[in-house]
Amino acid sequence: MRPKALALLVDLDGTLRRWDPEVIHGIEAAHDLKPGSLYGTAMDWSRLMPAIIGEITHDEWADLIAADLADQTGDPDRARAAVKEWENYRGSVEPGLLALIRDARGAGIKVGLATNATDLLDTDLRTLGLSDEFDAVINSSVLHIPKPAPEYFGAACIALKTPPNRVLLIDDSARFVYGARAAGLSAHRWTGPSDLPYIRAALGL
Template structure:
């Protein structure tokens, strides 16, 4: 039988932070971009990886995205304007999961934020009102190792002063969930607020 989880690791994007696709599509439409063009340019691994392991800054990553969109559209000014407007949208917090995080910490459970992020993360946490909500923040661009590398999860467990077998990891990516399990953590794939009762039960939260 697996020991009780005494620490919780929570992913940011797609889990604690929600992105409204309608907002993104609205930005694309306003700048005559095809639906999905921003994410396709931004999340291409060859462009994203250097930003999330700290080889380039967030601003440099944005310049790379704008250059890719300019190549597609032939309009550098429009591409830069689209990326600038996209960057101003920082998403919103999933309130039920934030409530769970607060309840967990009140019950003595350590909570860490485990995210592949750029150097913009500290500013994002301030914008989202999340600065004081975690016992540790594990940012791939500071660690220079991305999820789901075993070393990433090892560093996350060290940051929480908790062995992997006692850590529950929540993420919307199946690949990252499987990586966490391979590293010895309990892991659960987040699909939405309907998962909250399960997570509460796993942490013995009322």
């Protein structure tokens, strides 16, 4: 039986931060883009990877997205406007999980943010009111290593000054959950607020 977790790692996108697909669809519709084209273009791994390991900036990534959409639509101005509007939407915070994070820290459990992100992360955290909610922020673009690499999780445990077998990761990606377990951490796949009682019990809250 694993020992009780002394530290918690929480993913950002799809876990602590929620994205409303209707907002994205609305932006696409307003700019006459095909449904799913914004997300599909932005999340293309060959385009996304350089941004989340710090080889290019967020702005450079956005320029690549706009250029690709311009090729698809034949209208560079429309593509740039759509990307700008998409960038202005920063999502919202899952309140129940934020409350759990605060309770965990209040109980002496260290909490880290573990995310594949661009150099816009610090600005996003300020926008979302999350700048002071973590004991450590592990950003792949600063580390130059993405989840689920073992080195990423090793760096996260070092940042929390906690051995892997005493760290619990919460993440909505099955691949990242498996990667964390392979690195010796406990990990739970986030499916929504219904997971909160289980996580609280696992942390003894």
